[in-house]
Amino acid sequence: MVELTEKFARLESQIAREKGEFTLFALFMREDVPDRWDLIISAPWVAEDKQGAVDYLVAQIKSRLDAGVLTHLSRIVPVDPQDAAVQDLNRAIQVEHGNVEVNDSNFFGLAIKRAHIITSKSPPAPATR
Secondary structure, X not given: OHHHHHHHHHHHHXXXXXXXXXXXXXXXXXXXXXXXXXXXXXXXXXXXXXXXXXXXXXXXXXXXXXXXXXXXXXEEEEOOOOOHHHHHHHHHOOEXXXXXXXXXXXXXXXXXXXXXXXXXXXXXXXXXX
């Protein structure tokens, strides 16, 4: 698992430099799917086009990691940065381009066996004029 987490941490950092920072980038292993991971992504650019963001992530995983990594994922879940659950997680865990492991918890109303939070931070405040 360490190798998979490190691969996703590198991928997150590369994509953040290219597309913009994430407010949340995490791998969740749900209790009901104990052998696959959900990739949870949240960023302003993700919220603008969720399906486009998922397609982009799949392409990046295939080209930068390898297509086999996709077999470890059950789904990619794009979430709006303004979602209350994202904001709650941003307040509880602050990390950027790292790895905070959480076991036996509840996120987004789901029982999570294991989670690797790679980035969790509040989005920047909009510029005021």
